[in-house]
Amino acid sequence: MSQCVPQVRAFTVSAFAASVLLVGCGADGGTSAGRSGPVVPDGVAADLSVTLQQSRLDYADRVVEIEVANMSDTDLVLLGGVLESESFGPSTETTSRPFRPETLAAGGRRGFYVQLGTATCRPDPAEDAVVGAELRAAVTLAAGSRGDHGEPTTVQVPVSDPGDHLTRNLAQDCAAAAVASGVTLTQGETVRTERRGDETVAVLTLTVEPVPGGPDVRITRIDGSTLIDPVDGEAWTGRALAGQDDGVLELALVPTRCDHHAVSEDKRGTFLPVHTTVAGAEQRAVYVPMPDDAKRDLFEYIADYCDWP
Known part of the structure; x- marks a missing residue:
């Protein structure tokens, strides 16, 4: 019926x-x-x-x-x-x-x-x-x-x-709106690999495009996730973020872990947690999604890095 x-x-x-x-x-x-x-x-x-x-x-x-x-x-x-x-x-x-x-x-x-x-x-x-x-x-x-x-x-x-779920959602939404009023953040369509010393690392890109007439937005830190770790520490900071002035950040990473279910059950590991200030005011982290093609590249890299069959 x-x-x-x-x-x-x-x-x-x-x-x-x-x-x-x-x-x-x-x-x-x-x-x-x-x-x-x-x-x-x-x-x-x-x-x-x-x-x-x-x-x-x-x-x-x-x-x-x-x-x-x-x-x-x-x-x-x-x-x-x-x-x-x-x-x-x-x-x-x-x-x-x-x-x-x-x-x-x-x-x-x-x-x-x-x-x-x-x-x-x-x-x-x-x-x-x-x-x-x-x-x-x-x-x-x-x-x-x-x-x-x-x-x-x-x-x-x-x-x-x-x-207090609505408080978290409201804070997240308003931070995202504030950041979007000043810049457009986009993960690249591909993830490449390169050899550094005796290790193969992956490199993803984050494009930072200013919004004409919008407030000044500065990226202060980008965290790792349940899937990826920055090569040089727990987060990308300092010199790793210098590329935002030219509009493109290149972020080198390695897998956070090598157990299969970390990838198969992943829901948020491909989102980049980006911390910013907007007009000098610190904002809650915003989460920038990864395109599907880049996800495939990342998962293939993790499989190779972790030597999965």
Whole structure:
């Protein structure tokens, strides 16, 4: 049976109670406005608890999980929803994990995934980004079963963020925006190798292109990662960064480790953690991704360096 998740209509919520909206779906969504079936009880929002979660594998994609706990005595169906925050624009459904009906039994927990909207940052790069106090979720529910449920109902529920995930995401997004206002950072399409003494090292490039009219951005340090180590220490600093004045950095590296699963399970090891100042203000590290062709070069180099069969 086709399901639909209705669009959320904005409305206000008091600190003590959440209002309920009944929103019908059109024929294209598989549910008509006159659909019969069980109805979500009035006041069910007061019996829902919503928590924001984020796994380390979702950091790069800015995806968070909205976990809903049903503390009522009624079985429900969780259909999706929207995260609403003063610090981010409207969240969106992810393409990798789209909304689908999930049984939210009485006393049970279920979650859905959304991608964070555009961060709302302060204009001065020296000011810290601060997450707004109001954090809510518009959660879309129905009564019945996953395959046969009643009219969708959207309720507004406060959201807790015990892991402070939004603070980290906001700081990361605003640092990236501040840096991007002054320079464009791009990893090269290839990773080459060269012989240095009795060791073969890999060399990747980072292009630094100033943005006309943007603030002055200086790279102060580039860290290694779970996959790569700078040849001359724990990070690229000092003379290793002198090439930024000419627009290209060449960064020599060796593998951090040689166990196979470090590469096969890698999620972030090809991102370069770049530390900068923007108009003299120190920023949180920004992570510059590696193109796919360069990844293949790097993985081949690691295999050769580690003498894998």
